[in-house]
Amino acid sequence: MDMRQxxxxxxxxxxxxxxxxxxxxxxxxxxxNTDLExxxxxAEGEGERPPSRExxxxxxxxxxxxxRGKIDKIxxxxxxxxxxxxxxxxxxxxxxxxRDEGVLHQRLERLALSHHVGRMPVDSALxxxxxxxxxxxxxxxxxxxxxxxxxxxxxxxxxxGGGAGVLAFLVGMSWFDAENRLFIxxxxxxxxxxxxxxxxxxxxxxxxxxxxVTYNGKSFDLPxxxxxxxxNHLPPLPVRPHxxxxxxxxxxxxxxxxxxxxxxxxxxxxxxxxxxxxEGADIAARYGHFLRTGDDSGLEAVVGHNAWDVVSxxxxxxxxxxxxxxxxGQDLVGMxxxxxxxxxxxxAAAVAETAVERGGGVDARRAxxxxxxxxxxxxxxxxxxxALALEVDDPSLRLELSKLYEHFLKQPGLALELVERxxxxxxxxxxxxxxxxxxxxTDAAAKRER
Numbered sequence: 435m436d437m438r439q440x441x442x443x444x445x446x447x448x449x450x451x452x453x454x455x456x457x458x459x460x461x462x463x464x465x466x467n468t469d470l471e472x473x474x475x476x477a478e479g480e481g482e483r484p485p486s487r488e489x490x491x492x493x494x495x496x497x498x499x500x501x502r503g504k505i506d507k508i509x510x511x512x513x514x515x516x517x518x519x520x521x522x523x524x525x526x527x528x529x530x531x532x533r534d535e536g537v538l539h540q541r542l543e544r545l546a547l548s549h550h551v552g553r554m555p556v557d558s559a560l561x562x563x564x565x566x567x568x569x570x571x572x573x574x575x576x577x578x579x580x581x582x583x584x585x586x587x588x589x590x591x592x593x594x595g596g597g598a599g600v601l602a603f604l605v606g607m608s609w610f611d612a613e614n615r616l617f618i619x620x621x622x623x624x625x626x627x628x629x630x631x632x633x634x635x636x637x638x639x640x641x642x643x644x645x646x647v648t649y650n651g652k653s654f655d656l657p658x659x660x661x662x663x664x665x666n667h668l669p670p671l672p673v674r675p676h677x678x679x680x681x682x683x684x685x686x687x688x689x690x691x692x693x694x695x696x697x698x699x700x701x702x703x704x705x706x707x708x709x710x711x712x713e714g715a716d717i718a719a720r721y722g723h724f725l726r727t728g729d730d731s732g733l734e735a736v737v738g739h740n741a742w743d744v745v746s747x748x749x750x751x752x753x754x755x756x757x758x759x760x761x762x763g764q765d766l767v768g769m770x771x772x773x774x775x776x777x778x779x780x781x782a783a784a785v786a787e788t789a790v791e792r793g794g795g796v797d798a799r800r801a802x803x804x805x806x807x808x809x810x811x812x813x814x815x816x817x818x819x820x821a822l823a824l825e826v827d828d829p830s831l832r833l834e835l836s837k838l839y840e841h842f843l844k845q846p847g848l849a850l851e852l853v854e855r856x857x858x859x860x861x862x863x864x865x866x867x868x869x870x871x872x873x874x875x876t877d878a879a880a881k882r883e884r
Contacts, residue, residue, distance in 0.1 A: 525730045528622050536631035541620040551749035552706030556616050559748045562755025569776040570682045570754055575675045581751055582610050583644035588743040589655045590736055592718050602658055603721050606740040607639050630666045645675045647747050649696050652678040679750050686768040700746055712739050763794030770801045779809045812842045829858030846874035
């Protein structure tokens with residue numbers, strides 16, 4: 435699949451469809467761009483025979499300029515000629531918008547109704563159960579939000595670390611319009627000098643959102659944008675409830691799929707394959723090449739990568755808003771454990787039962803026992819743990835059984851036998867437990883003799 439095929443879903447609407455029923459917030463007068471396949475316009479003067487040095491006025495000045503250009507190229511400096519700028523501004527489908535803060539390069543697109551990412555329609559996010567999503571995110575501030583007012587946000591940057599020199603050169607955002615269609619807006623920083631305009635536009639979108647949704651945005655995207663606002667002497671960005679999908683994904687899918695990259699979730703959870711995709715480690719280098727040369731052909735893949743990210747986030751919100759019928763048993767184990775952490779014990783117990791039924795195996799049964807214990811059903815927990823102890827050699831399981839034998843069954847001798855086999859505790863804690871159980875077992879034996 436080549437890049438044009440991969441970005442086919444981003445094709446612009448027909449002229450009769452270009453204007454949404456309700457335009458995106460503060461979109462100015464920019465119209466949706468044609469598509470990412472638009473051919474680049476030739477640079478100014480292309481095809482004409484350049485005058486010779488003798489024919490051109492100011493030949494000495496021109497020769498000096500050429501020499502300076504060669505020196506800059508050797509030193510790796512950014513060289514921006516008028517022809518290079520013209521080419522750069524016409525190669526990708528971004529509209530140029532003049533703002534008080536500077537120049538904004540903006541790409542707008544609206545997806546079709548019920549656009550799918552794999553098996554999930556992106557508009558399923560509109561019906562997401564906000565209370566359930568808040569429990570999975572372990573964040574009560576998300577319980578009352580409306581995802582029809584969500585802003586999905588992702589950045590592409592000049593570096594993966596922090597620091598004042600890292601820029602967000604491409605910001606992707608999406609939200610639902612009045613027709614429940616997902617609207618995509620991307621902002622490209624063609625010149626670092628225009629960063630203030632980009633940040634101002636991000637601010638406008640955040641101000642009109644009720645909740646912001648990112649993937650690793652709590653640790654990276656939002657702190658970076660906040661830092662850039664400080665560097666540009668702008669007020670802080672508005673604070674909104676923040677759903678970081680990376681944390682939810684790790685809790686639910688981490689044991690099954692390992693590293694929870696967004697493309698891995700698309701493939702392993704949503705059933706969707708992007709095809710060839712730019713590697714994250716190459717993105718900054720592509721932007722650096724563009725700044726040095728004006729050649730933005732390498733940015734086409736980055737623009738597509740960024741657009742896919744903000745679309746897939748909407749599909750994931752739809753999944754996490756009603757996941758029980760769609761997830762395999764092992765992922766439901768992660769969900770049950772997360773609900774237990776959130777204190778939603780009845781829900782956690784129901785999900786654990788479903789996880790067992792769907793083949794969650796030992797992990798599902800262990801989760802069911804842990805949740806039973808948390809609910810105060812120690813008899814159910816004891817039965818679950820004893821059955822598991824016959825199948826697996828797990829020190830943590832022996833620890834749980836020793837606690838139940840000591841405090842629930844009042845049988846310190848049985849508890850001591852388990853401790854002697856190892857409970858996985860740190861040596862001082864295990865020694866204290868052993869000493870206490872030995873004392874209790876001795877006292878119990880003395881009582882029996884009397």
